[in-house]
Amino acid sequence: MKYGFNDLSDLPKAGTSVYFAYQDDADKAVLDGPAELADKATDGQISRAINIAKFKAEPATTLEIIAPNGLAVDAIIIVGLGKLPDVCEESLMDTGANAFGVAQKISDIVNYIYEHKKIAIENILMGAELRGYKWDKYQTVKKDETGRASTINVYSANKTQDAKTWDSKQHVAAGVLYARDLINEPSNKLNPETYAERLKEFSKIGIKVEVLGEKQLTKLGFGSLLSVGQGSAYESHVVVMQYNGGAKNDAPIALVGKGVTFDTGGISLKPSPDMDAMKGDMGGSAAVVGAIRALAARKAKVNVVCVVGLVENMPSHMAMKPGDVVTSLSGQTIENLNTDAEGRLVLADILWYTQDRFNPKVMLNAATLTGAIVVALGTHYGGFFTNDESLVAPMKIAGDQVGEPIWQMPLHKFYDKKIDTPNADVKNMADRWGGAIYAAAFLQRFVNDTPWVHVDLAGTIFGAGKTPTNQGWSSGYGVRLFERFISKYES
Numbered sequence: 001m002k003y004g005f006n007d008l009s010d011l012p013k014a015g016t017s018v019y020f021a022y023q024d025d026a027d028k029a030v031l032d033g034p035a036e037l038a039d040k041a042t043d044g045q046i047s048r049a050i051n052i053a054k055f056k057a058e059p060a061t062t063l064e065i066i067a068p069n070g071l072a073v074d075a076i077i078i079v080g081l082g083k084l085p086d087v088c089e090e091s092l093m094d095t096g097a098n099a100f101g102v103a104q105k106i107s108d109i110v111n112y113i114y115e116h117k118k119i120a121i122e123n124i125l126m127g128a129e130l131r132g133y134k135w136d137k138y139q140t141v142k143k144d145e146t147g148r149a150s151t152i153n154v155y156s157a158n159k160t161q162d163a164k165t166w167d168s169k170q171h172v173a174a175g176v177l178y179a180r181d182l183i184n185e186p187s188n189k190l191n192p193e194t195y196a197e198r199l200k201e202f203s204k205i206g207i208k209v210e211v212l213g214e215k216q217l218t219k220l221g222f223g224s225l226l227s228v229g230q231g232s233a234y235e236s237h238v239v240v241m242q243y244n245g246g247a248k249n250d251a252p253i254a255l256v257g258k259g260v261t262f263d264t265g266g267i268s269l270k271p272s273p274d275m276d277a278m279k280g281d282m283g284g285s286a287a288v289v290g291a292i293r294a295l296a297a298r299k300a301k302v303n304v305v306c307v308v309g310l311v312e313n314m315p316s317h318m319a320m321k322p323g324d325v326v327t328s329l330s331g332q333t334i335e336n337l338n339t340d341a342e343g344r345l346v347l348a349d350i351l352w353y354t355q356d357r358f359n360p361k362v363m364l365n366a367a368t369l370t371g372a373i374v375v376a377l378g379t380h381y382g383g384f385f386t387n388d389e390s391l392v393a394p395m396k397i398a399g400d401q402v403g404e405p406i407w408q409m410p411l412h413k414f415y416d417k418k419i420d421t422p423n424a425d426v427k428n429m430a431d432r433w434g435g436a437i438y439a440a441a442f443l444q445r446f447v448n449d450t451p452w453v454h455v456d457l458a459g460t461i462f463g464a465g466k467t468p469t470n471q472g473w474s475s476g477y478g479v480r481l482f483e484r485f486i487s488k489y490e491s
């Protein structure tokens with residue numbers, strides 16, 4: 001999208017104009033300053049439309065007036081903000097998104113015109129940018145040619161400030177779209193080799209990228225991670241990305257991601273229905289990759305390291321089998337009772353590697369780890385587990401702020417005990433009930449006393465249904481959550 005920032009004195013003469021309205025105490029729509037002027041310029045067309053449609057300016061609702069009189073634009077859209085005290089970052093994003101959704105069908109230029117200080121325009125634009133995302137890379141004939149707005153203009157009393165805030169925030173939106181692209185890619189295009197290759201381009205935005213292949217991983221002792229990829233024709237990879245925008249000797253915040261580019265289940269093969277969704281089993285890695293990309297691009301003053309484990313879980317004559325025992329990088333042996341519980345085997349090694357090599361201040365990992373978290377929380381809240389209660393509030397606050405909410409789940413020795421086995425130090429599954437907790441308990445065996453948060457985003461990162469800010473399959477959930485959480489550590 002192209003962006004332009006203008007003064008209010010210079011009102012648009014083309015495209016579709018979005019104006020704002022909020023709700024008074026009697027639930028009546030009140031027009032924002034410039035919307036009132038537009039009402040006058042159209043000889044009261046806006047207020048008449050509001051009356052006829054009984055438009056109440058409820059949050060993120062829209063009212064459209066095509067071909068208005070007296071103004072040289074294609075259409076006017078009035079978008080509701082709800083009651084001013086309730087206006088928050090998330091509601092502004094939804095408002096900007098829904099207005100954009102309507103406007104982009106009418107014109108390729110969308111103008112946002114506002115005056116009220118509550119209308120933090122960067123959140124409106126974030127909503128628009130996320131709403132405008134489309135995945136049609138492999139349609140040789142594009143089926144949907146509407147909704148291709150290419151320019152957004154903002155008209156306000158503070159164009160310089162608006163341009164500056166958006167310049168920074170736009171990088172965060174780009175991180176989300178980057179993650180969505182990765183997740184939407186089918187697994188024959190995005191495999192552990194092509195994925196690693198793709199991440200090398202991050203060196204252009206000041207991220208140091210190291211790619212470890214199977215030879216190095218074998219030498220280093222990544223026995224758990226490698227066991228997952230051993231049935232695949234592709235070589236497993238670990239990619240280490242470092243962005244140092246903070247003080248020189250400041251310990252980094254670590255991001256760790258599950259990057260299973262396709263999860264067939266392995267020898268414990270998954271059923272066929274919906275198996276295609278497992279191209280998104282690298283969603284955790286996409287979320288952390290999107291977050292470090294956003295932080296680096298907006299030049300955040302913080303040190304971040306991001307480590308992703310890229311593997312494909314395939315059945316073959318080389319694949320691991322139920323009952324196999326492997327030695328992890330930590331030295332602990334693992335009995336693999338179900339080859340479909342593979343994500344935790346990948347994370348076990350990269351979590352250990354990350355804390356051992358970087359000694360991070362905080363370590364956050366993201367993974368589409370269990371179907372059980374979807375049963376527990378559905379598709380709106382992600383679930384998180386932590387060994388440090390002081391991280392609970394900041395995590396929940398960050399999620400609520402950006403509209404990627406997250407709920408704490410328990411860690412307790414009751415669950416931990418159940419992953420003991422006579423055949424090795426630990427086994428990779430226990431009961432079906434509470435499955436997300438056993439997965440988390442397993443991960444904790446590979447984390448020492450580093451403050452750590454495990455985010456299970458299996459229900460939220462793809463297939464979570466349409467929202468104002470996401471009309472496609474992959475949502476990119478987690479990018480903005482992590483970006484926001486980490487921004488609190490900026491110097």
Ligand code: BES
Binds near residue numbers: 368
């Ligand atoms: N990738 C899946 C989890 C998943 C399921 C993600 C649905 C997104 C949507 C994971 O590797 C898996 O298969 N987990 C098993 C673990 C079980 C075998 C202990 C599960 O959740 O059933």
Ligand code: MN
Binds near residue numbers: 263339340
């Ligand atoms: Mn699996």
Ligand code: ZN
Binds near residue numbers: 368
């Ligand atoms: Zn998986």
